Amino acid sequence: MDKHAAEIIETLSFLKEYVEKLPTREDVREIIHEELTGSARDTIRQVIREETADMREDIRYIRQEVIVLRRDVEELKERVRSHDGFAKDIDHALERIRRIEQHIGITPHAKLA
Secondary structure, eight states: OOHHHHHHHHHHHHHHHHHHHSOOHHHHHHHHHHHOOHHHHHHHHHHHHHHTHHHHHHHHHHHHHHHHHHHHHHHHHHHTTTOHHHHHHHHHHHHHHHHHHHHHTOOTTOOOO
16 A cells, blocks of 8 residues: 555544544534523524534535545546555545545535535
8 A cells, every 4th residue: 555545544544533523413402402492592502603613614624625535545546446456445445435424414526615
């Protein structure tokens, strides 16, 4: 496996671990619904929006990086199609990218904004 593919796999492992730790929207909604009502709920929602602005920006960046990684891996796959050993590693990396994309809610082959 070349250095570029190893770096991609390492990055994907990090992203997978990061994304798996994030609470889902439904988790947060359920907590808010069970604990708060009225103006307190609105205040909490506003605070959450403000406090998570950086995290949302990070997630946008991660999504863009996943898209770029997918393109890079697809390009590598085409370049090394004749090299048997790489195809399996690349297919494995593509599957991990697909699962990350599904988990964070982006569609495969989405275009960068």
